Amino acid sequence: MEIYDMRSPELFTEDLVPCIMGYYYRSFNNQYTMTPHRHKQVEIMYVEQGECSVEVEEQRLFMRKGEFVFINGDVPHRLLVEAGHPCKILNIEFVFVPNRGEFFSFGAFCRKISDPPICFFEDAPYYILKDTEEIYWLLKRMIAELDGNRGTAQISTNLLFWQLMLQITRIIEEQRLGSSDPQMAYVRSAIHFIHKSYHRDIKVEDIAKRVGLNRSYFHRIFKEYMGVTPVEYLTRVRINRAKDLLIKTNLSMNEVAQNIGISSQQYFTYLFKKETGMSPARFRKLFEVDYFQRKKVKADEAGCE
Numbered sequence: 001m002e003i004y005d006m007r008s009p010e011l012f013t014e015d016l017v018p019c020i021m022g023y024y025y026r027s028f029n030n031q032y033t034m035t036p037h038r039h040k041q042v043e044i045m046y047v048e049q050g051e052c053s054v055e056v057e058e059q060r061l062f063m064r065k066g067e068f069v070f071i072n073g074d075v076p077h078r079l080l081v082e083a084g085h086p087c088k089i090l091n092i093e094f095v096f097v098p099n100r101g102e103f104f105s106f107g108a109f110c111r112k113i114s115d116p117p118i119c120f121f122e123d124a125p126y127y128i129l130k131d132t133e134e135i136y137w138l139l140k141r142m143i144a145e146l147d148g149n150r151g152t153a154q155i156s157t158n159l160l161f162w163q164l165m166l167q168i169t170r171i172i173e174e175q176r177l178g179s180s181d182p183q184m185a186y187v188r189s190a191i192h193f194i195h196k197s198y199h200r201d202i203k204v205e206d207i208a209k210r211v212g213l214n215r216s217y218f219h220r221i222f223k224e225y226m227g228v229t230p231v232e233y234l235t236r237v238r239i240n241r242a243k244d245l246l247i248k249t250n251l252s253m254n255e256v257a258q259n260i261g262i263s264s265q266q267y268f269t270y271l272f273k274k275e276t277g278m279s280p281a282r283f284r285k286l287f288e289v290d291y292f293q294r295k296k297v298k299a300d301e302a303g304c305e
Helices: 106-113 134-148 153-178 182-197 204-211 215-226 230-248 253-259 265-276 280-302
Strands: 016-028 042-056 059-064 067-071 077-081 087-098 126-130
Touching (some): 016 134, 016 153, 042 134, 059 067, 182 215, 204 215, 215 230, 230 253, 230 265, 265 280
Antiparallel strands (some): 016 087, 042 059, 042 067, 042 077, 042 087, 067 126
């Protein structure tokens, strides 16, 4: 079993620990446009020098030296570096796997540092955060340990990982408490509600009522901050969840539609094709086998099973 969604309840009920699946430390001196992609790993991308932008769920995020993006697993994203604006990036990617009795679990960590346990990515699938120096050095040390390939690397990287998560938690909490933009607070609350309730038959009026605003004002500020309307955002959340269900389960098309809050299979097919350019059935046929093959190969290579 691998968990890559940090909102998964299994992280708090099962004995799971982090497993680093990939990392890099790389300079981008010329224009670079990464192909849009998604992968199961949770990702941290840190700008050591220069500036760049990261597109997450079609939202373009601009980052400078000392800033980093923390992206939940299976969220579409890509890195973009403009000509004449070189940058240097540190990156690690990880999932959570069953504990072999060597370390304490992620759930235990979350319960230890906050009561109730802290939950990540409840309000959005990513965070843009500013370092307070600790993150940079922890990432550098983790990459150095992984590059060294010493017998103690697993122990040291695990200890560094918990330090890293503790610092990230503090930065997230400080950012939330220090936010002075009331409109953004409404938008964050709406995003949180959408991610919690997308499987229900909710409408813009329901979201606006939940955050305490009238429909027209809520619609306007959401579009200003997110670049898409509340309905477009809700649809993307639903379609992303539908993709997971199509390639990882044997649910029928009607059952997938019901699971994401859409009562009509015909309307689900229409929305899916509008968002992805293909029908749900074709998407399943193209990606289902590839997903399970890649999952097995990656797990074997990482030695995490």
